Each structure stands twice: as structure tokens, then as C-alpha cells.
Amino acid sequence: MKSVLDSRQLLAARVLANTGSFTLAGQQLSLTQSAVSHAIKALEEEVECRLFLRTGKGVKITPAGKHFLEYTDKILLQMETARTLVAPRTNRGKERLRLGVGLRAREFIMPIVLPLFQKEYPNKLVTIEPGNYVQNLELLESGLLDLVFAVKPAGRPELGYVHLYEDELRFVVGASHPWARSGRLSREDLAGNTLLLSLNTNNTPELLAEHFRLERIMPSHAVEMAGFEAIRDLVKSNLVVGVLSPLLVTKELREGSLVSLPLGSRPLLRQWGVAYASKPGLAPMEQRFIELCRLAVPGILSRMEGLPAGSPEKKVPFTAGLIEETRVNYA
Numbered sequence: 001m002k003s004v005l006d007s008r009q010l011l012a013a014r015v016l017a018n019t020g021s022f023t024l025a026g027q028q029l030s031l032t033q034s035a036v037s038h039a040i041k042a043l044e045e046e047v048e049c050r051l052f053l054r055t056g057k058g059v060k061i062t063p064a065g066k067h068f069l070e071y072t073d074k075i076l077l078q079m080e081t082a083r084t085l086v087a088p089r090t091n092r093g094k095e096r097l098r099l100g101v102g103l104r105a106r107e108f109i110m111p112i113v114l115p116l117f118q119k120e121y122p123n124k125l126v127t128i129e130p131g132n133y134v135q136n137l138e139l140l141e142s143g144l145l146d147l148v149f150a151v152k153p154a155g156r157p158e159l160g161y162v163h164l165y166e167d168e169l170r171f172v173v174g175a176s177h178p179w180a181r182s183g184r185l186s187r188e189d190l191a192g193n194t195l196l197l198s199l200n201t202n203n204t205p206e207l208l209a210e211h212f213r214l215e216r217i218m219p220s221h222a223v224e225m226a227g228f229e230a231i232r233d234l235v236k237s238n239l240v241v242g243v244l245s246p247l248l249v250t251k252e253l254r255e256g257s258l259v260s261l262p263l264g265s266r267p268l269l270r271q272w273g274v275a276y277a278s279k280p281g282l283a284p285m286e287q288r289f290i291e292l293c294r295l296a297v298p299g300i301l302s303r304m305e306g307l308p309a310g311s312p313e314k315k316v317p318f319t320a321g322l323i324e325e326t327r328v329n330y331a
Contacts (some may be wrong), residue, residue, distance in 0.1 A: 007079060009043040010072045012036050013051060017069055020058045056177045096125040097285060100148035102202060108304070109149070117289050124285065133202035138141035140275060146286055151202045152271035160281070161278030162290050163273040164297050169208070172235055172242040172249060179241070194221040196231055196240040207268065208243065215264035231259075245270075249311040250305055 015036075016025040022033045022040075029036065044051050051065035060319055061069070097117075101110060106128065114126065127135065129145060137153060139145040153159050171179070179185045197204065212219065223240075225231055228248060233244040233262075236257060243263070252258040274290050282290070 003046065005046065005075075006039075006043070007076070009039045009046075010075060010123040012041055013065075014069060014072055014076065016040060016052065016059060017047075017061050022059065022062070027233070036118045039170070095285070096127055097121075097289060098127050098129065098144070100131060100139060100147045100150070101128050102131075102133070102136070102149055105149035108298065109293060112290050112300060113289070116292050116296070120288065121285060123270045139274065140277060143277070146276065146283075147289065147313050148275045150273070150275050151207070151274055152205070152273060154203070156275075158278055160274055160276045160278045162276075162294075163271060164293055165301060166269050166271050167245040167275075169204070169243055169268045169270065170245045170246055170262060172246070172258055172260050175259055176236040177238045177241075179261060185261065190217060190219050193219075193241045194223060194239075195219050196233060196234060196242050197222060197224050198228065198244070198295055199224075202269070207270065211263060211268045215266070217264060223298050232246070247301070247304055 012025065012029060012031075015028050019025045019028065022036045026030075026033045026036045031039075042051060048065050049068070050062055051068055053060045053062055101103065111130065118124070118126065129139065131139070133150055136145060136148045137156070137159070138152065140148045140159060141156075152161055152163070171185075173179045176250065197208070222243075225234075231242055231244070232249060232252065234240050235244075236252075244260075246253055246260050249258050249260075253260060274293065276286065
């Protein structure tokens with residue numbers, strides 16, 4: 001078995017790549033230039049590969065070094081996440097708010113809410129642990145997270161939940177797909193198409209399975225895939241049928257390059273919100289964070305739908321404005 005890589009050497013490699021100088025890297029790491037040089041040399045000997053080129057003008061990272069650092073960054077992030085999770089909630093006199101955040105919340109909600117929260121609570125430490133649905137809820141139940149953005153948990157009485165918004169899952173196809181031209185599909189149509197879903201980061205597969213069971217739909221093939229842009233492009237090519245929230249393809253639906261159809265005779269709505277431990281309940285700081293989310297969400301959704309900010313709150317699912325009143329006849 002090969003020896004384990006030294007985390008101090010990995011950190012030195014990352015800082016050296018950022019600064020391009022042994023001297024500057026040493027200053028950031030509180031080490032001498034020589035110590036950084038020895039650390040990099042030892043790391044290169046360990047991985048048996050040249051990671052950096054020493055030149056008269058400084059240090060350049062090699063192509064192999066760039067690929068190596070992609071994995072190094074993941075290792076360092078996982079190590080910091082592990083440290084954060086097990087550390088006391090109050091650290092050196094500062095209280096932390098530990099959040100479990102999925103991809104969409106991290107992309108759309110957090111950039112708006114975090115600055116507002118940190119302005120009100122400048123001395124509070126906020127940590128974000130990106131993970132999948134199951135992992136984040138397990139961390140919440142274990143007391144290692146305080147709040148989790150997620151689809152509403154089912155069958156977990158030990159968790160509280162604050163609703164933020166809902167969306168609808170729909171079939172999404174390219175504009176020249178037979179379903180788009182006819183505006184309808186049958187159970188037989190599903191048998192010959194591959195359904196493409198986003199990589200499982202919540203309980204959507206379980207919701208879909210139950211929905212299809214109630215609708216008596218039996219898709220023959222379903223594939224999960226990471227990378228929303230790749231899913232969108234495949235759907236446009238008519239090679240697959242996407243199962244997506246119209247919120248994610250607002251532009252394409254409006255311009256007509258994609259068309260959405262319902263998943264059956266009834267809609268499949270997902271409830272999105274913030275989960276927390278029922279006991280001891282929400283602390284004042286947590287309540288304020290959720291309140292800021294609730295205030296921010298309507299504006300975020302309006303912008304994503306292409307509506308003017310401050311539009312009156314709708315009493316229907318926020319994707320309704322994007323969805324034609326198409327009815328599917330499962331003969």
C-alpha cells in the first residue's frame with residue numbers, strides 16, 4: 001500500500017500555484033522559502049511527477065500539476081468540512097450557523113441571503129456543507145448541521161420544516177420532438193424513450209417512482225446525469241426526454257427551443273424549504289436566517305421567470321406561467 005499524501009504538502013502546492021513564488025508562498029504559510037521548496041520536492045517525489053517548473057521569473061505549474069491540484073482542492077475541502085462538522089458550534093467565542101446546501105440553493109439563494117445575514121450578524125461564522133439530500137439530513141439529525149435546504153422530508157417526525165416555495169416536475173423535450181409536435185403522449189410512447197434526470201441530490205427519484213406508480217406509468221429507461229447544461233443540450237437533440245422543473249429552462253421554454261408536458265393526469269409538485277431539528281427547535285439566529293430566505297425567494301423566482309421584481313405573489317405554483325395547459329392522454 002502506498003503512503004498517504006501529506007496534507008501540509010498539498011496545501012503548500014495549492015498556495016504555491018496561487019502565488020507563483022516560493023517566497024510569497026512561505027509568507028502566506030508562515031514558513032521559510034526553503035521549507036516550501038522542500039515540501040514541494042517531497043510531494044513530487046511521492047507522486048513521481050513534476051508538478052512545478054522552476055524558472056528565472058518564478059514558478060509555473062505543469063499540465064500534470066493542474067490536474068493534480070483539481071483533486072488536491074477536493075481533498076483540502078473535504079478535510080476542512082470534516083473539521084468544521086465536528087468542531088464545537090461556539091468556537092473561540094463566535095457562534096456558527098451550519099448550513100446544508102444543495103446545488104440550486106447554493107447557486108440561486110445563498111448569494112442573495114448570505115450578505116444580508118452577515119450584515120446583521122457580522123460576528124457569526126456561517127459554514128456551508130454541500131452534500132446530497134440523504135447526507136445532509138443525516139448530519140442534521142446528528143446535530144452536525146443546524147439548517148438544511150431540501151425538498152420537504154417525508155416520514156421524519158424528528159425534523160421541523162419551513163416552506164419556501166414549490167416547483168413542478170415536467171417532461172421536457174426538444175421543439176422538434178414528436179411529443180412537442182403532437183402535444184400528447186401515451187404509455188407506449190414512454191417505452192421507447194430514455195428519461196434523463198439530474199444527478200440525485202434530493203429525493204426526486206423516490207417522488208417520481210411513487211408518482212409514476214399512481215399514474216400507472218412504467219418508463220423503460222431512466223438515467224441520472226450531472227451537469228444541467230449537458231442535460232439541456234441532450235434534450236434539445238431529441239435523443240432523450242428530460243424530467244425537469246421548468247424553472248431551470250425558462251429561457252428555452254419562452255423562446256420555443258424546448259417544450260414541457262405534464263407527467264400525467266395530475267401535477268408532481270415538490271415542496272422546497274428549510275429543515276431543522278424539532279428539538280431543541282429554532283434559535284433566534286436561525287429564525288432570522290429563514291426569514292431572510294422567505295423575503296428573498298419571491299424576488300429570486302420572479303427574476304428566474306423573467307418577471308419584473310416585486311410582482312404580486314401568485315397563488316399557483318411559480319412555474320405555472322411557463323407551462324401551457326397541455327393535457328396528456330394515457331390511452
